[in-house]
Amino acid sequence: MASSSKRKEESHLLNGAVKQSTWSKAFCSNAVWEEKDEFLDVIYWLRQIIAVILGVIWGVAPLKGFLGIAIFCVINAGLLYVYFSSFQQIDEEEYGGTWELTKEGFMTSFALFLVVWIIFYTALHYD
């Protein structure tokens, strides 16, 4: 991603002062996103983080079966929907619609969730 790596370079040059900007924007309500890719990256990485957290919780609980998978999908999609529509209040049309935003990073996060879930389940509950 040429543009985001360029931004990362800028932020390193400014001694980390600018580096905060993407992530602090992510957690600040109603931020302004000039670069579409930047926001899509935030959505992508938030999805991965949620996948890891849910994978750990599901593996430790343990939550089993397709119910676990279904609840993951609902929480993943739902949480991020609330994030980009209510918290950030972005215009979905700008990004190609709600479906595009929901698709962003979904398959990767699903695979990551499965891996983390399997690891923790195998480690703690092989029964």
Added chain:
Amino acid sequence: DTWVVKVELTLEGLGLLLWGQDLVEAVLAEDGHLALVVLSSGRDVATMSTMFADTILIVFISVCTALLAEGITWVLVYRTEKYKRLKAEVEKQSKKLEKKKETITESAGRQQKKKIERQEEKLKNNNRDLSMVRMKSMFAIGFCFTALMGMFNSIFDGRVVAKLPFVPLSYIQGLSHRNLLGEDYTDCSFIFLYILCTMSIRQNIQKMLGLAPSRAATKQAGGFLGPPPQTAKFS
């Protein structure tokens, strides 16, 4: 006299040593302390701890192969001038094209539409050239990985490497229960776990290292689930 004593034990620190079906005898030692002697295991401890070691090993293998794939690609492709130039061209063009497409209206003149068509053609050609350059590394990786996968498949043949917390759909069982004995479909085979790991880890590594193509370029190239992955051939 028989004394019946109820003993409550906290098993912290025993970790993986005692499980549900283990048979334990409590022996009162001469100095008065209670010793727990494990008479039999409800399950073979050795196999159980090996399985989890396998699970972690496979995740580790997946990370290493993803890094290896990116490393090979970097050496053969990413650092060449031609690739860098093409990639910059493609990204610039796709961004321009997207912006143009957004602002165009139905009533735009034929000239405008033709201009866009021509730009699309050029972009498609550039994308094709980009793919050709990538192709070289894909062959090298494919060759490498066929050998690697052959080796791993024989190492892990018949071994249950993880327990799935769900029963996979029947057409996935062919993959998740591959070469495994028994009817327990929550047994996970090497290939299934490896594929899952690769799907999650490789794309994240590419993104983290800034090697994944931009979304605009992917869209124009017709990507569906994300950037075209560096596919690994597995037998």
